[in-house]
Each structure stands twice: as C-alpha cells, then as structure tokens.
Amino acid sequence: MTKPPMMKSPENHPTALAYDAECQGALAEHVDKLLNHAEAAGWDRTKAAAAMMYLSAKRLKARADGA
Secondary structure, three states, X not given: OOOOOOOOOOOOOOXXXXXXXXXXXXXXXXXXXXHHHHHHXXXXXXXXXXXXXXXXXXXXXXXXXXX
C-alpha cells in the first residue's frame, strides 16, 4: 500500500498564473508548522523565517550550479 503524498499535488502547469498561489497554499501549512517548531524550541520566529528564506535561496543556487 502506498502512502499518499505529504502535500497537495499541483493542478496547474508551472507556467499558469494560478501555479504560484497554488504552490503557496500547498506549502503554507508546512511552513507554519516548521516555524511553530522553531519557536517552541526557543528560536525567534522572524529570524527562523529569514533563515528559511536564506536556506531556500542557497539550495536553489546550489542546484543551479549543479551541486
């Protein structure tokens, strides 16, 4: 028996106008939970959100660089 995906799959093509909003909606709950976990562990929520943005950008760059 296969597990269902942990998040909603896209219904729109990546070039569709609705794609970004759909992706944000699919990620929002997970981001909120991660920020709640960070805050519960004692991290400042704003600093944790900034760290997530930095890490996301860093991973995109590494992927673009072929790492």
